[in-house]
Each structure stands twice: as structure tokens, then as C-alpha cells.
Amino acid sequence: MRLEWSAAALADLDRFAEFLHDRYPHLGGIIADEILAKVQIIAEYPQLGRPIEGRIDYREISIEILNATYVFRYGYDGERLIMLRVFHGREARR
Numbered sequence: 001m002r003l004e005w006s007a008a009a010l011a012d013l014d015r016f017a018e019f020l021h022d023r024y025p026h027l028g029g030i031i032a033d034e035i036l037a038k039v040q041i042i043a044e045y046p047q048l049g050r051p052i053e054g055r056i057d058y059r060e061i062s063i064e065i066l067n068a069t070y071v072f073r074y075g076y077d078g079e080r081l082i083m084l085r086v087f088h089g090r091e092a093r094r
Contacts (some may be wrong), residue, residue, distance in 0.1 A: 002080040003043045012086040027066070034065045039072065039083060046076040062089065 013035070020028040042048060042061065049059030052073065060073045069089030075082040 001043045001046070003039065004080060004082045006082060006084050008085055009083040016086075016088065031065060035070065035086065038063050038065065038070070042072060042074065042083075043081050046074070046081050049074065058084070 013032070016031065016035075017028055020031060046059070049061035049072070052058040052060050057077060058073065058075050060071060062069050062071050064070075071085075071087040071089060072083065073085040073087075075084055
């Protein structure tokens, strides 16, 4: 399975890193490692996420990381998984 990251998903990771660096500098690396580990699990089992309404090729899954929920949105076409967005469960999403 080929794993790719969209520009928006990479921007999400940068946003998390900045937030954590400012408030909880000791957690930044831990959260980053956990997010990457969870994405590897999603890449191994892409059907874990539920389809997003109206887009059967897009999926979403919520995963707990250190007592916080993160929402992963990704596209899956059978050959590659594209991480589209990563949200913290408490942040406002569009």
C-alpha cells in the first residue's frame, strides 16, 4: 500500500506541532510518533474507517491518542491511501 500525504494533512501536522510546542513542548514528539503509528495501521487496514457520505472513496476514522481524539480523513482507491486531513477532536472543522 502506497501512503501519501496531502498538503492540507501536512499543514494539519504543522499546526499540531506549533500548538504543542507553545503549550506542551514535551508532548510534541510523542504525539507526532503516535499519529504516524496510527496512520501506518490505517494504511495496513484501510477499510477500518467509515465511508464519508457522498464519497465512497473517502473514509474517516476517530482514534484516541493520549486521552485525546484525533479524526483522520483519507482517500483509498485500492492501491494507495492518501491522508487528506487530520483533526484534533476538539477543534472546529469545515
